[in-house]
Amino acid sequence: MRVFLTHGRDGDAVAKVRQWFARNHPDVQLIVFSPPLGDPIPTALELQAADADAAIILATPDDVGSLRQPRGSLQRRARQNVWIELGFFWARLGRHRTLLLLRGDGRGLLEIPTDLAGVAYAEFGASLGPASRRLNEFVANCRSMPAEQLTEVLAVSSAFQDRDKEWRDLRASAEDQLWVIGFAMRSQRRWLTFDFGRLEAVPSLGLVYQVVDPSFAAQNRTALVTMHRADAVDDNRTFFSVFLRELERHSDVADRVTLQLHAAAPPFSALVSDPPTHGSEMLVQPFVPRPSEGASDHPRLRLRKRAETGAYQIYWDAIDRAAIEARGTGREATGLAAIRALLDAA
Numbered sequence: 001m002r003v004f005l006t007h008g009r010d011g012d013a014v015a016k017v018r019q020w021f022a023r024n025h026p027d028v029q030l031i032v033f034s035p036p037l038g039d040p041i042p043t044a045l046e047l048q049a050a051d052a053d054a055a056i057i058l059a060t061p062d063d064v065g066s067l068r069q070p071r072g073s074l075q076r077r078a079r080q081n082v083w084i085e086l087g088f089f090w091a092r093l094g095r096h097r098t099l100l101l102l103r104g105d106g107r108g109l110l111e112i113p114t115d116l117a118g119v120a121y122a123e124f125g126a127s128l129g130p131a132s133r134r135l136n137e138f139v140a141n142c143r144s145m146p147a148e149q150l151t152e153v154l155a156v157s158s159a160f161q162d163r164d165k166e167w168r169d170l171r172a173s174a175e176d177q178l179w180v181i182g183f184a185m186r187s188q189r190r191w192l193t194f195d196f197g198r199l200e201a202v203p204s205l206g207l208v209y210q211v212v213d214p215s216f217a218a219q220n221r222t223a224l225v226t227m228h229r230a231d232a233v234d235d236n237r238t239f240f241s242v243f244l245r246e247l248e249r250h251s252d253v254a255d256r257v258t259l260q261l262h263a264a265a266p267p268f269s270a271l272v273s274d275p276p277t278h279g280s281e282m283l284v285q286p287f288v289p290r291p292s293e294g295a296s297d298h299p300r301l302r303l304r305k306r307a308e309t310g311a312y313q314i315y316w317d318a319i320d321r322a323a324i325e326a327r328g329t330g331r332e333a334t335g336l337a338a339i340r341a342l343l344d345a346a
Contacts, residue, residue, distance in 0.1 A: 004052035008079035010060035182269035185239035
């Protein structure tokens with residue numbers, strides 16, 4: 001279990017939370033937010049929080065403030081970033097996986113935003129003792145919640161012009177395996193040189209292309225054209241010609257390239273980085289009817305694997321079933337000679 005801790009400027013309070021978890025729940029990985037020097041803070045927060053199963057928002061009396069009109073007495077307040085990050089984790093993980101932890105300073109309760117009135121929280125002072133029971137309950141409750149309730153969707157997009165950056169970012173993140181799944185593959189042809197270049201740059205990387213079998217596509221042309229576009233079947237055939245040519249140009253890394261031919265019409269295309277390990281990311285684009293010929297906007301989901309169930313796993317199971325079928329029917333090949341023979345027979 002991974003718990004993200006966000007905080008203000010009270011280093012002593014952070015240390016006490018660290019010590020409490022080390023003593024009471026040593027198996028919990030406590031992720032303490034540390035803004036880097038380069039990236040914008042929102043970007044760093046999203047990256048560091050991506051794997052969190054729960055969050056503790058540590059609010060300490062670092063600031064003071066009051067109403068401007070009518071003028072009131074100064075109240076002890078937490079840093080503004082604390083409340084922004086509380087809202088971020090409420091939206092990402094839900095209220096039940098987010099705990100507000102307040103530290104008093106012996107001069108009264110820390111002022112909190114009125115929108116949080118009635119929200120459960122834990123309070124402590126010189127030690128975490130008063131909050132210990134609530135912290136234990138929070139950890140126990142988070143452990144008992146179904147894992148599929150964790151947020152898996154990192155981003156939703158549709159704009160055609162944004163797609164290349166999304167593809168490049170996900171491709172660049174792969175260190176072990178990159179899976180490319182699709183049918184016509186017209187857009188993916190442009191990325192073959194990049195993909196093989198990644199193989200040369202990352203010795204541990206392997207590529208798997210799972211593409212609709214060209215023979216199946218030719219036999220089912222009418223249905224596939226209706227589902228996709230008029231030239232989709234021709235693009236499918238063209239992809240394999242370009243793929244084989246690029247593989248020959250990069251024959252020194254061809255032994256780390258696998259081709260799987262899928263004898264069915266896939267309901268989606270996908271790009272998957274380092275599956276199926278925890279933290280693997282997938283960019284999936286469901287196939288939807290096109291309003292007209294040519295490029296158009298399509299919904300795309302960027303998913304991160306958080307559990308053995310959920311949205312990521314549904315898509316990955318479909319990809320895995322297709323892979324098993326390809327192996328069982330002799331439509332999988334690895335390396336230049338084997339891939340050439342597979343395509344010659346297709």
